[in-house]
Amino acid sequence: MTNSIEELRGAEVIMVIGSNTTEAHPQVARRLVAAVDNGKNLIVIDPRRTAISEFADIHLQIRPGTDIPLLNAMMRIILDENLIDDVFIEMRTENFSSLRDSLYTMDLNELIAITGVTAEAIGQAARMYARAQKGVICYCLGITQHICGTGNVESIANLAMITGNVEQSFTGVNPLRGQNNVQGACDMGALPGVFPGYQPVQDLETRKKFERAWKKSLPENLGMTLMQMTHSGRDGQIRAMFIMGENPVLSDPHASLVKETLEGLDFLAVSDIFLTETAELADVVFPAASFAEKDGTVTNSERRVQLMRRAILPIGKCRTDSDIIMELSKRMGYRMDYEDMAEVMEEIALLTPIYGGIYHDRLEKDWGLQWPCTDRNHPGTPYLHKYSFTRGKGRFVPAEHHPPDESPDSEYPFLLMTGRVYHHYHTGTMTRTSEMLEREAPRAVLEIHPDDAGSLNIRKGDMVKISSKRGSIEIEAEPTTRVMKKSLYTSFNFRETPVNILTNPAMDPVAECPEYKICAVKVEKVGHNE
Amino acid sequence: MNEKFILRKDHLTGFLRKLSKGHRLVAPVRNRYGDLMFQVIDSLETTDLDLSEQAQESPKAFFLPQEEVLFSYEASGGIYDFRPINNSEQTVYFGLRSCDISAILYMDVIFLRSPRDDHYMKKRKDSILISIGCNTPGENCFCNATRTGPFLEYGFDLQFTDLGDRFFVESGRARGDEIFSEWPQFFHPVTEEDVRLQYQLALEAKAGFRRQIHVEPAFSKLRDDAVDTAVWREMASRCDGCGGCAYICPTCTCFTIFDRMESTETGKRIRAWDSCTHAGFTRMAGGHNPVDMKIDALRRRFMHKLYYDYSAFRRPSCVGCGRCVDMCFGGVDIVKFIDIVCAGTRKRTRDSRRILGDLLLEAGLISRTDLEKALSRQADTGEALGKILMDLGLVTCAEILGVLSLENM
């Protein structure tokens, strides 16, 4: 996030796009609701009628996968009505003319028709956002998990920049990161091309710095992406894997191919706190300690590094992740002698400029520090891009509509979207062992519009079979107007209905994020669930 | 009972040390994140008690833990061997608030009626309850409206009032008297001035509520089922079913029971907090839920808190602690709810800070000039308004009490 979660309170207009905030980010949703209660305006853009959309002044229920035409239509209206922020564009951005020219070549009516929303509603939303002194955009996986995810994000940035809604408090563009530490994992270099702190592995100076510190020569070529590793098939290039705390057999698209890939490995080790579907395929399983059994830090969506303390000793024979890594490393001939996590943090601070001032003793008090925090006296950074963008001037990159990789056809007439439920976390490896959470949400249901259900003679509670080109699963149907006609929705949290058997591994060419949100399927009734 | 003594503040630690011999001591402590929580005090030397405000959580979990093992079992050859588990310990609870005490009295009604709950009863029998009255009610508190605070007349073993450099301590039950007689060295006789000051502070506290509401009109509206469906719908649309309000509520006692298998032969029976805002609370095995959560997610909760329990036990199950207000992610606010329900029946809103003066004015007990004089003196001295008015000889204690309780009708 460029902003802090707390800052949402101060925005005049908040636009939420592709985020089921209430279920996925309740702490953010709570601020949105509070903002609405304080008279602020909320625009929600989502193909589904989500809980947060009920609080919106304007809900644009667009066809799945039409975010770029929608955003382009909004920008075109803003341009036509001269609601742009000239000064900001002039001083802080570049390449505006190419965006403008590209918007002028587009036919507004055509753009609007693609989205399936009325011109009036789009116009209202565009004006509301553009006229706000302080406008914030929050987006989530509904934006990124598309074949055109990068284009989607660039379009959001374009919209924020033409209206000058960045670089002051209570404005900005905020991707909501899931989980408590996805941001932290990326920060620490769990990406194919960077060392901790987004320092490129191909940069000689950087590499030398890490080589000196770690006393090992380091490869200069880029690593592989997750999708390359898990979808290369039985005879893929990678022969052995160590998977920590991840369950790709359920969470990755085209799950049968993932399973095949993992089964084809010469060696697989998995560490997790419970025996997951992925761990079941492993040659060696390390029982890992849970968050409550270890010290360390996590970094959340708003770049806030927070200290977590051990509450209980590890149960049974499980060991902390750091313990497992250090022990493995030692046996493989490289000693890692960290006394405790504070010492690891010191090394991070030494080698990672954005974490340069973050030490355990500074995290003791309050709620941690937000990076960049470059030295011991640096107070942290609540919002980014205060005086200039990371790359200097903000660059406009026009984007055009890019239809989903797989569109419904006569054989697979429905469009399936996936997401998650409130009560479960990811593939449910942890939450489904809680009796209460499991009782609250024991299974996934398939949301289907009542008209579609009617024409297929499907009633609530009926079991249906949904199939895509890649496979099929059986699932309970729930007719509801939360989804539009011809679109379906379900969650991927449940092993009994592994929906990623159906999803499409086609991905965005830049971010390599798969198109989880859209695949074409057909629906058949199989029986009634009693 | 109802004996009164003075305990000097510098003797508090010594007193608690005596009490904690043979007892576990539970009291509010601020943790490193700034949260004020009841916790077991191992050492009075290294732990600072914090009596400055209401604790974030009530002491409910000490009497009804979020998860409690009722018994464990072991099976061999088809025969089950059940082992009861005793989860209780002799405990002194110090620094409870009046709402906490009232909530425990309500839990007593639920768990000690027949059939009695032995697990709860054991914990209650093992407990000594020492409360401290609230001189300054918290931001969301409304115990004046539910008549469960800010000071109590009964329910506690001992009730403390902070008089500055000393505590005014009164006993509410025989157990309290026993404490007085067991450690007489800590307790000094009260003077007339102490009594007057305590009375004064208790009165002032009543006038210090920031949120003024009236529970009775809400009560009758709920009784007559006269709450607009739109209100229930609005509440339901805000509820995510997280259960937080019930978990934090000191009087929400609903629980569920499940067996946790540890191996094929051994396991535990567990009782855990439940909440009526969970869909699984009423959903039946076939998947049908007789409660439409889209409309009625909170209906039952508010009906219980403000009407059913009061009519069944003559005791509201909302003790006005205000904790659920901050808890809710959807902004469900029981105070606002009561306000909405009562809209129309309320006279007018007031600046609650000046309510005592206004009330006395309305009742014709003082003149506007009197009030202004008192208010300007208050601005100088910071003294309590009631005290100033009494010092000036304008009103009597009884008159103040009179208008305040009128206000509560």
Ligand code: SF4
């Ligand atoms: S705290 Fe709010 S969201 Fe959670 S159950 Fe209670 S009313 Fe519903």
Ligand code: SF4
């Ligand atoms: S309903 Fe809310 S205010 Fe009333 S006792 Fe429970 S938590 Fe406190």
